Amino acid sequence: MSPTPTAGARVTALDTYDIRFPTSRELDGSDAINPDPDYSAAYVVLRTDAAEGHEGHGFAFTIGRGNEVQVAAIEALREQVVGRSVDGLCADPSTLTRDLIGDSQLRWLGPEKGVMHMAIGAVVNAVWDLAAKRARRPLWRLLAEAEPEWLVRQVDFRYLTDALTPEDALALLRRGRQGAQERTARLLERGYPAYTTSPGWLGYDDDKLTRLATRAVADGFRQVKLKVGADLDDDIRRCRAARSAVGPDVRMAIDANQRWDVDEAIRWTTALAEFDPYWIEEPTSPDDVLGHAAIRRAVAPVKVATGEHVHNRVVFKQLLQAGAVDVVQIDAARVGGVSENLAILLLAARFGVPVCPHAGGVGLCELVQHLSMFDYVALSGTTEDRVIEYVDHLHDHFLDPVVIRDGHYAAPTAPGFSAAMRPESIARYTYPGGAFWAADPKRKEGQAS
């Protein structure tokens, strides 16, 4: 699917914004490792002189302090992007992706991990947003309707060929075309299954947990998730309350947010097994492939899930090679954007492991739904045992917010990657100069101390 060309248009500016929401004040998002996140975005807009006025929007998600470092990393990419042909970028995003990933001096700052890699992801996602807008398609549809050969060209196979070759990828994508039209129709009608983490934040008391878990089931969700890992007695009590609220047939995942060492993860998960957790998420360091494999062997039939902090395709490759995970959790803004997530979706398909994305944060639901929908229509061909995380905050700040109906993500129909934030939200929550922060007594107090 190559986008409609507009001759001669160029990227004229790469503008960045340090946007922070004061989420820590309600303990939304609190877990065993992150007690007080202020959900933030290092936000980037690629401006063009295209007659249609198209812009590309993207962002890295952070949880507060350090968002300015993430913004500085995006700024470091400006020279590589401004001046590029819009047609060229949109017809073949891989050219820019390879140039950014391959910049040897910037590569040293990773390689392909951390702040610099997330910055590349933000810019690459902005290019995909631009490409989808110009193609007048929601991104999931642009991807699902693209030629397999073109999609394979978007993937960087470096370090993957011992597990996935371009030929393997092409075969998977060709297979995925069978029945794609029917699946598109079904997706537009029913949406993609979601699960909700909203009941389970560690900072919530048992009443709030029970109330929200009960409501989640009433709202049609067939899976909820609880944060665990701070205190075992608390976890036993909370898991019991949640299981009692949702009943035996709704899946209940638990999430330790990397809190444990390997042996501790095994002990703790085993102690919670009586509540029939569906998966244990991030039991230990996201870097520990062998550790996840050991945990998985020990806690089966409880499944092991990880990925939101897995920094690139090379680690996902090994998690799959080592049989370390039952569930691959991609994140739309952690790795090198849509391009690297295509590689990860292909790896998961190659190993036959379901992808259940991480979302929440700022705009992660908006982005990642497109990747799962592409996966369903054109790669995995099924939504069985597949769910996208859903968290019900901060969506109002987006121009094309996710829509949840009966526990499903409704398929977006607006052109683009659903990445654009409302201009008034950007203005209000820009840190530290936006109206919210400028007027915030707590921030002023913090500065004075």
Place this chain on the structure above:
Amino acid sequence: MSPTPTAGARVTALDTYDIRFPTSRELDGSDAINPDPDYSAAYVVLRTDAAEGHEGHGFAFTIGRGNEVQVAAIEALREQVVGRSVDGLCADPSTLTRDLIGDSQLRWLGPEKGVMHMAIGAVVNAVWDLAAKRARRPLWRLLAEAEPEWLVRQVDFRYLTDALTPEDALALLRRGRQGAQERTARLLERGYPAYTTSPGWLGYDDDKLTRLATRAVADGFRQVKLKVGADLDDDIRRCRAARSAVGPDVRMAIDANQRWDVDEAIRWTTALAEFDPYWIEEPTSPDDVLGHAAIRRAVAPVKVATGEHVHNRVVFKQLLQAGAVDVVQIDAARVGGVSENLAILLLAARFGVPVCPHAGGVGLCELVQHLSMFDYVALSGTTEDRVIEYVDHLHDHFLDPVVIRDGHYAAPTAPGFSAAMRPESIARYTYPGGAFWAADPKRKEGQAS
């Protein structure tokens, strides 16, 4: 060894400097992935109001573009450091280390990898520099003379206990005390074995390679290293020339700087086996534990080495658990500073794998020699099959530069971590305002384009 206290002194400032050297113009440092590095330092000085005027110096090493992002990351740590008690910091650096690593909002930017983690490493190293200066010891000696119990407290065992517990570490350090005084005397007399990479940069022609390799042997080096991986025919010719220059008894390592996929690494290394390479370094992605294990199985007896880009102790743990490396290459400025390198040295000792540090760059030789010397005196107890990389450039910019005698690093005797750069070098090479860059016609040309 707890440092001499000075009551009441505080850290009064954290100052940063963006320092860049124009090394790309001579192709010093050129390899298969990094054709034109401008060796740079994101440099930090912790200033105190101690009566003795002590300062702590540290830095992250980068290769040019993006050094400003690395500086921004160090700046993000200022609030956590300024105001701390100097006595407290020096008596127990682990307190600050844990606070920095444990800051949940900053942790999101890694976790424990990339720009943010290197920033923590720079600051932690500056604290160790300060501690050693106040103890009036070179850092290697402060570490080698410290109580095992105190050293164990400096180590963060999170995510390590399936391979190394505090009890294991204590046993290793207690064992290391036997004969430590004799080894200190021997080290002061003979130094620590070095190898040199100076002949082997990819940008050098065959004449320069042969001339420098011959001179290396004449200078007493028993190991040299060649960069490989760009073109196999070139590599065969260059390996033949180098082997011919050094003779059969001098070890010749080869270094692909992450250029290959797994299968390619095996083929290429096998094709160079006739020149008897001692180790193949960075054959593939530093993240690929399983890939290194596969390569090692296939290319033996050629050894596999990696580590300069391994981002934290969790990946080193797995490289050792998987039997993926014969040689552990720590880097002084990639991980979370001395504190995390202590963990990595302990892991290597636990698995009985020799540590041969990466050095070169800006000041990496100055720093890492201290870690190998500690390893020798108080942990491994031997220099057999152990060498520190040596590259002969940019040392003049340091106040306490490394001294190489007969192919050995002379043990530093000045107090501190040898981290301090000359003030006039800092002033001249600060980017973009320093005298060198302000007057540089190439930079001005680059800006205009």
